[in-house]
Amino acid sequence: xxxxxxxVNKGAKQAGKLHNPxxxxxxxxxxxxxxxxxxxxxxxxxxxxxxxxxxxxxxQTPEPKAxxxxxxxxxxxSFREVGRGEMDWWFMTLYRARLLTPDGSYQxxxxxxxxxxxxYRDIPASRLLEATKHQWLHLGYDREQISAWLAxxxxxxxxxxxxxxxxxVASGPQQGYFLFNDxxxxxxxxxxxxxxxxKHFADAFLAIWLSERSSRPQLRAQxxxxxxxxx
Numbered sequence: 001x002x003x004x005x006x007x008v009n010k011g012a013k014q015a016g017k018l019h020n021p022x023x024x025x026x027x028x029x030x031x032x033x034x035x036x037x038x039x040x041x042x043x044x045x046x047x048x049x050x051x052x053x054x055x056x057x058x059x060q061t062p063e064p065k066a067x068x069x070x071x072x073x074x075x076x077x078s079f080r081e082v083g084r085g086e087m088d089w090w091f092m093t094l095y096r097a098r099l100l101t102p103d104g105s106y107q108x109x110x111x112x113x114x115x116x117x118x119x120y121r122d123i124p125a126s127r128l129l130e131a132t133k134h135q136w137l138h139l140g141y142d143r144e145q146i147s148a149w150l151a152x153x154x155x156x157x158x159x160x161x162x163x164x165x166x167x168x169v170a171s172g173p174q175q176g177y178f179l180f181n182d183x184x185x186x187x188x189x190x191x192x193x194x195x196x197x198x199k200h201f202a203d204a205f206l207a208i209w210l211s212e213r214s215s216r217p218q219l220r221a222q223x224x225x226x227x228x229x230x231x
Contacts, residue, residue, distance in 0.1 A: 080104030085222030
């Protein structure tokens with residue numbers, strides 16, 4: 001497996017305890033509220049730390065290869081919005097998400113696709129990572145896969161503040177790149193020869209919002225253009 005990472009601090013952060021609380025617990029995580037009482041899944045914590053060490057050992061990859069999955073300004077400017085929606089909980093709105101594709105339509109397993117999230121609250125990177133764990137658990141991915149994917153993300157994502165935008169452009173089911181406020185943040189590419197638990201990262205990340213089993217079906221419907229959102 002090869003991973004190509006640019007423009008960020010590649011230092012790893014120790015993974016926290018993992019819970020599987022469903023959407024209510026996810027909200028508590030994002031808001032920084034206590035989550036004691038949820039069932040612990042400590043096996044993923046240990047697996048994530050091991051996978052993180054493996055990922056960091058392979059970070060030093062030749063720069064020319066990374067350019068193959070980085071965005072061009074012309075490519076991004078040509079993308080058209082498929083749909084948009086907001087993630088709400090009672091009176092709080094956590095973020096607005098948009099899905100964009102070259103022709104403005106959504107087809108499963110058709111690439112490239114861009115998912116853009118604009119945050120309405122300050123959220124530390126550790127909370128974003130933990131929320132991602134919970135969503136992958138909700139979707140039924142196994143623990144080894146989750147640990148491997150989290151190892152790609154640890155140390156990459158910054159803390160976000162109100163108004164910040166974090167985007168992921170999937171070039172294919174196994175590779176893509178992150179943008180932070182429209183600037184390249186990190187590129188991830190996985191060889192066909194990589195172990196199976198590392199494959200399909202891009203598919204798995206987009207599935208949090210686009211899978212039919214998403215924890216937020218209304219937001220999914222808005223993103224793929226089935227419902228409108230005045231946001």
